[in-house]
Amino acid sequence: MKEGPDIALIGSLIGDPARANMLGALMSGKALTATELAAEAGITAQTASSHLGKLEAGGLVQKSKQGRHRYFSLADDDVGAVLESLMGLAALKGHTRVRTGPKDPALRRARVCYNHLAGEMGVQMLDSMKQRGFVVEDEDQLELTVKGHQFATGLGINLDALRSTRRPLCKSCLDWSARRSHLAGALGTALLEHFYKTGWADRLEGTRIVTFSKTGETEFARHFKIAEG
Amino acid sequence: MKEGPDIALIGSLIGDPARANMLGALMSGKALTATELAAEAGITAQTASSHLGKLEAGGLVQKSKQGRHRYFSLADDDVGAVLESLMGLAALKGHTRVRTGPKDPALRRARVCYNHLAGEMGVQMLDSMKQRGFVVEDEDQLELTVKGHQFATGLGINLDALRSTRRPLCKSCLDWSARRSHLAGALGTALLEHFYKTGWADRLEGTRIVTFSKTGETEFARHFKIAEG
DNA sequence: ATTATGTTTCGATTAACATCGAAGTATGAA
DNA sequence: TTCATACTTCGATGTTAATCGAAACATAAT
Incomplete structure (x- = not known):
């Protein structure tokens, strides 16, 4: 009928509540x-299998078999970014789920966005890195500066390994709760991994929430402080 | 069931082919x-009325009555941006409509994105304005510089009027065909209006394509040239 | 007033699809 | 081998919702 890409297909995939829940769960990055x-x-395994088949055919998730398990994850960062932007619009339009319990503030504070840190702390992290000249915005791609390279290496991150992948090192991703950008891309993933490894942060089981320990909180604040202007 | 915004509702709204076509048509900005x-x-008026009611209830479109006509348009820039990003993902995943005729290249060259210029020429325009220091990227918002103010005023754009609205002056919007940003926001709209008024460009009836006249093409190239680096 | 056009509401039909029970395949454990 | 777990396929069912005809409503033109 009309020209251009077909958004109805992807829309209908996301439009089913069961599939939307699955995609939301996969936004945890696991x-x-x-x-x-x-x-x-909240459905049976048979129904889930059918849904996952459709999501895979639509290119939204990818499957990898390990033994008798099939592990599903989001197909790529682009899918994660689109889901996050959809959540932003949904939140803006007031289409929130019923359950707005005590977990909600924690979710806005720090959460996993597919494979990197989002929420207020994610936004603060990128702000700080921009402010201190660790990353600069060039076109749409974020660029890591020499100072930023030193900073990341100082944290113990192997940047050469990250650069060797086909994945962009730095990307910005729009945050639905803060409506500001946070750091995505290979470096964003590596930094979150770093927080886990050092014990600064941990995942709250079964949710997208990231909890910071007492020392983790202070360490984070020290490394990613913001000069008020 | 889960926490956070409900993307299924918006997804299902976009997921119906008839509604997706309508939203695509409204991306023309008209x-x-x-x-x-x-x-x-390609449906009857009764069915369309039902669909439009749902889109309105979901906050995706807005209605304004004028005489016996009801004019529909996208609710706001956020909706347009999400639709554009969905088109980007759909194109990336190869979910294109059947009809990939001679109009397609024209669509990638210059088209309307809701209310501003998109496609290669839209990307070029923003690139040029960044390169010459007319706009600078600050956080996520684009900021118009003093030089940029002079430039726009020189074109005959009344910036004071634009600033008096509640709408952001400059915003960046991700282009699905170029996968780069172009200029959105009040200034983006005003610039496109300017192209129409001066006769540089015109709309190809019934599509999102923007056609530039011979002189329009050269004028555009002169005003928004890019220094190759 | 009368007629024409644009839009919405109502009711009925139809098609699509999410869902699950049951059975089949595959892999690992005992 | 035998049993258990993970997943998929098949078939049947039920619900949802898209669709349109007919009619009501609203506004404009004559």
């Missing part, structure tokens, strides 16, 4: 099995 | 009547 995703969506 | 949108989607 690869989940079909049964875990079924429980997440 | 306010269209219910019957025009019905024709666009």
Whole structure:
């Protein structure tokens, strides 16, 4: 009928509540099995299998078999970014889920966005890195500066390994709660991994929430402080 | 079930082919009547009315009555940006409509994105304005510089009027065909209006394509040249 | 007033699809 | 081998929602 890409297909994939729940769960960045995703969506394994087949055919998720398990994860960063932007619009239009319990503030504070840190702390992290000249905005791609290279290396991150992948090192991703950007890309992933490894932060089981320990909180504030202007 | 915003609702709204076609038509930026949108989607007026009611309830479109006509348009820039990003993902995943005729290259060259210029020429325009220091990227918002103010005023754009609205003056919007940003916001709209008024460009009826006249093409190139680096 | 056009509401039909039970395949454990 | 777990396929069912005809409503033109 009309020219251009077909958004209805992707829209309908996201439009089913069960599939939307699964995609939301996968936004945690963890690869989940079909049964875990079924429980997440509140449906049986048979139905989940059908849904996951459609999501895979549509290019939104990818599957990897390990033994008798099939692990599903989001297909790539682009899918994660689109889901995050959809959440932004949904929040803006007041389409929130019923359950707005005590977990909600924690979710706005720090959460996982597919594979990197989002929420207020994610935004603060990128702000700080921009302000101190660790990254600069060039076109749409974020560029890591020499100072930024030193900073990351000082944290113990192997940048050469990151650069050797085909994945962009730095990307910005729009945050639905803060409506500001945070750091995505290979470096964003590596930094979150770093927080886990050092014990600064941990995942709250079964949610997208990232909890920081007492020392983690202060260490984070020290490394990613912001000069008020 | 889960916390956070509900993307399924918006997804299902976009997921119906008839509604997706209507939204695509509204991406042209023009306010269209219910019957025009019905024709666009290939359905009867009754069905279209039902769809438009749902889109309005979901906050994706807005209605304004004028006489016996009801004009529909996208609710705001946020909706347009999300639709554009969805088109980007759809194009990336190869979910293109059947019809990939001679219009397609024209669409990639210059098209309307809701209310501003997109496509290669839209990207070039923003690139040029950045390169010459007319706009600078600050956080996520684009900022118009003093030089940029002079430039726009020189074109005959009344910036004071634009600033008096609640709408952001400059915003960046991700282009699905170029996968680069172009200029959105009040200034983006005003510039496109300017191209129309001066006769540099015109709309190709019934599509999102923007056609530039011979002189328009050269004038555009002169005003928005890029220094190759 | 009368007629024409644009839009919405109502009701009925139809098609699509999410769902699950049951059975089949595959892998790992005992 | 035998049993258990993870997943998929098949078939049947039920619900949702897109669709349109007919009619009501609203505004404009004559």
